[in-house]
Amino acid sequence: MLSGLSHEFVEDFRKIYAARDIAKIGLYLHDNVEWTISGPVEYLRFCGTHRGKAAVIDLLKHRIPTVLRTFRFEPESVVVDGNHIAMLHRQSSRRTIDGRVANYRVANFMQFEGGKLIKNLSLLDTFDAVEQLLGQRIQIGNSSSESSEYADVVAV
């Protein structure tokens, strides 16, 4: 592993991020931080790329909680290499408008510069997240032609 972030530093940050302690998260953010959440903006309105410390704090403090509030963020894997972190968490959130619960995995790839977070990319199982938050299966228009390819396949 290259010299860079210590595991202690990463774990301190991870716990603060898991707790969504926005004031403390802000201390770790680079002024020019770029924060991207990959997903359908039309249904998960916080998805997209957010640039600058103020925009990211607004994202974490206001825009995401408008849609959902995370109450559990359990680590499954944390990989630290140089100034990069890859984290895999099991996230549990409640839809803000009615408390409906959704559970899904989230991957974060983070890059630090001078001890500050300069870049984050979040990937999550957005299909599953949207279904859970809607509380219903997404009806796929032509799924029959897709599924017919796999008539003998048992889902696991």
Added chain:
Amino acid sequence: MGRSENLGNVTREWVEAFNEAYAGRHMDRLASLLHDEVHWVISGPVDLMPFCGERRGKPAVLDMVGRIAARQFVAVSFAPELVLIDGDRASTLCRATGERAMNGRTIGWRLAQFMRFRDGKIIEYCSVIDSFDAAEQVLGHAIELDAGESLGQRDAVAV
């Protein structure tokens, strides 16, 4: 989670070899890189992408790669953007592309992979993708949800 005491064993070469064997479906090579008791998870809609889901044991993973995934994609390639190594764990961020078996259309997605190795072989594997986007690409059209459903304030500005 928990960090293993068996640190320092994973090499970049192992990870690259795995990516090549997995994407290229080099089954003998892939088999040599999997632990017999491997636990394998690909997050995503199983109904639409049957290679997603949870599998346990080398035969189940090899069947998924060599048969189930092959029925959906005739060719897959991974272009790594990031490869992170940390003790017995590794993670990669890749640009994946796949040629659909059904119609030859090529689709692309970003793939987050998390691996843990034991005795030089993968014992845990989990991948995460933006599955909504991948599903739309597989379908070849946008997924339209009930306009009455809202997952956020309608006056929010998309970015």
